[in-house]
Amino acid sequence: MEQAVNAGLGWDPNEERVWLPVEDESGNLLTIIRRDFRPVMPAKRVxxxxxxxxxxxxxxxxxxxRQGEEVIVAAGERDCLALLALGMNAVCFTNGEKVVPASERMTPLLGQDLVFAYDNDEGGRQVQKVASALLPHASSVRIVNWSNDIPDGYDVWDILSDDKLGIGAVQKALTDASPWGEGDERAQQDQAEFDRALARALVTERVRDHMAVLRADALFSAPVSDHTLAEMLTKEREPLRFTIEDLHPEGSNGLIAAQYKVGKTTLMMNLLKSYADGDKFLGNFRMNPGDGRIALLNYELTEDMIIDTYLKPLGIENPDRIAVLNLRGMNFDLRSPSAFAWGVKWLQDRGCDALIVDPFGAAARLANENDNSEARNWLLGTLDPFKEAAGIRDLWMPAHTGRAEKAEGSEHVRGASSVDDWADVRWLYTKSAVTDSDGNTFSRRFMSAAGRGVDVSERQIGFDKDDGTLFVEEFVSRAKARTEGASIQALRVAAAMAHLNDGKGPNTGALHDAMKGETGAIKSGVKESIDKGWLAVSKGPNNSKFLGVTDAGRAVLGDA
Structure with missing residues (x-):
């Protein structure tokens, strides 16, 4: 009772509340709290x-x-009074656990060591925010982390009132309280920012998924199908037909995976000419074009450049069979319903049945070119329906390969792998440095094709600078082209050095040093000359090897 009197506590029998006066350091009354301490509040009772x-x-x-003694900051007035009754140096803040008084109202706490003993519930676990607000004012701050023995929802009063816990549990928790500093505050802020960012990302993902469902519903149309496979097998079917013999089956989606600056535009312009004029594509592959026009959606070049640099020199005989839509610098995104509908009508008005979309990157306008889902959605949800709606039979679309070095033959389109997966047929168009028999190095183009009903091995593509036409120059791969020139060069250089080592010829190192070109091509060329029997190997001192020209090699030199 004496403590209650000293604390200035009063009782209001009318309101059935305890009055708790709040005073400053000088004893001046600041406010009065009227508190109901009953554990269960009547309905609508504050x-x-x-x-x-x-x-x-x-x-x-x-x-x-009390100055110089650790101050316990309790969660509320009841806990504060209970700790004070035990002789502890305790305080609390009015207006709830999450509220911190203005700095001028916390003068007694300046420079003090504080330990927070908030409730073991969700509200009490927000104590770090309050502790962070006190850091600039206190000498040190610690936070009680209640053990698993403390039931969820308990406060200090509940623990003290529990016969199995009592004052010992409170004292141990105060002793074991964890330090809280600026680093903890920054970590908490970082975590809070992460949590907010995660929440935003989750909402964005849910919205995106919902939009995908709405879009799928809007675009859905019931497919036509037979009842069983047996019915399908009874139908008469025509054999597989090719728009470009061996390269492109009729009705296919063709992807041209083109190396940087290999000349994909030149390749596409040659395709335009062959489709319009019926010429063999690359001078080697017979054309079976449809009756309609072929269209080019040109996202990359200006009109002057595509006409003057590429199309005029080709001397196209039937330019009326080609329609070109120049889109460079325009926001012509086929995901826009307006652009989609306009593009379909543009193609239909011109009677087009074949289409080149050049290039994939500019047409798709992906936010993240490495996102397989985004790329797949554009290809299957935008481009394929566009092709179907416009009545396009054959489609070709060039795309750049990555700049990073890849094993020959394993190159793929830059970004999402789903782009390569989408195509029915995939042409690989590359270039490589090739050394001729005189050691001169040139850049040469190569093309191969693979896909449904297509398997065309790599071959060298020639270029006529006068009219811009491309043609199959040799049926050789990049590796073979590099090796062939180097093998003839190895034979010629070995013949010129045949007098060395008492007529046994140069050793391997000397022959390599005397040859021109890339090291890999040189070594491959020497090996091929040996494998073909043009050069013979004889042993020299210290495990060295001499390379001499054979009769077969001299015969080749005579023919060369």
Whole structure:
């Protein structure tokens, strides 16, 4: 009772509330809290009320703050009074656990060591925010982390009232309280920012998924199908037909995976000419074009450049069978319903049945070219329906391969792998440095094709600078082209050095040093000359090898 009197506690029998005066350090009354301490509140009963004339939170320290002694910051007035009754240096803040008084109302806590003993519930676990607000004012801050023995929802009063826990549990928790510093505050802020960003990302993902469902519903149309496979097998079917013999089956989606600056535009312009004029594509592959026009959606070049640099020199005989839509610098995104509908009508008005979309990157306008889902959605959800709606039979679309070095033959389109997966037929168009028999190095183009019903091995593509036409120059791969020139060069250089080592010829190192070109091609050329029997190997001192020209090699030199 004496402590209650000293704390200035009063009782209002009308309201059935305890009055708790809040004073400053000089004993001046700041406000009065009218508190109902019953564990269960009657319906619509407010637990705590404060003077209507006061605003904001206050520091509640009915016995003042003992300087030089650790101060326990409790979650509320009841916990504070219970700790004070045990002789502890305890305070609390009015207006709830999450509220911090203004700095001028916390003068007694300046430079003090604080330990927070908030409730073991969701509200109490927000104590870090309050502790962070006190860091600039306190000497040190610690936070009680209640053990698993403390039931969820308990506060200090509940623990003290529990016979199995009592004061010992409270004292141990205070002793074991964890330090809280600026680093913890920054970590908490980082975590809070991460949590907010994660929440935003989850909402964005849900919206995106919902939009995908709505779009799928809007685009859905029931497919036509037979009842069983047996019915399908009874139908008469025509054999597989090719628009470009061996390279492109009729009705296919063709992807041209083109190396950087290999000349994909030149390749596509040659395709335009062959489709319009019926010429063999690359001078080697017979054309079976449809009756309609072939269209080019040109996202990359200006009109002057595509006409003057590429199309005029080709001397196209039937330019009326080609329609070109120049889109460079325009926001012509086929995902736009307006652009989609306009493009379909443009193609239909011109009677087009074949289409080149050049290039994939500019046409698709992906936010992330490495996102397989985004790329697949554009290809299957935009381009394929566009092709179908416009009545296009054959489609070709060039795309750049990555800049990183890849094993020959394993090159793929830059970004998402789903682009390569989408195509029915995939042409690989590359270039490679090739050394001729005289050691001169040139850049040469090569093309191969693979896909459904297509398997064309790599071959060298020639270029006529006068009219811009491309043609199959040799049926050789990049590796073979590099090796062939180097093998003839190895034979010629070995013949010129045949007098060395008492007529046994040069050793391997000397022959390599005397040859021109890339090291790999040189070594491959020497090996091929040996494998073909043009050069013979004889042993020299210290495990060296001499390379001499054979009769077969001399015969080749005679023919060369």
């Amino acid at each position: 637990k705590s009320m404060i003077w209507s004339g006061s605003k904001g939170a206050f520091l509640y320290a009915p016995f003042g703050v």
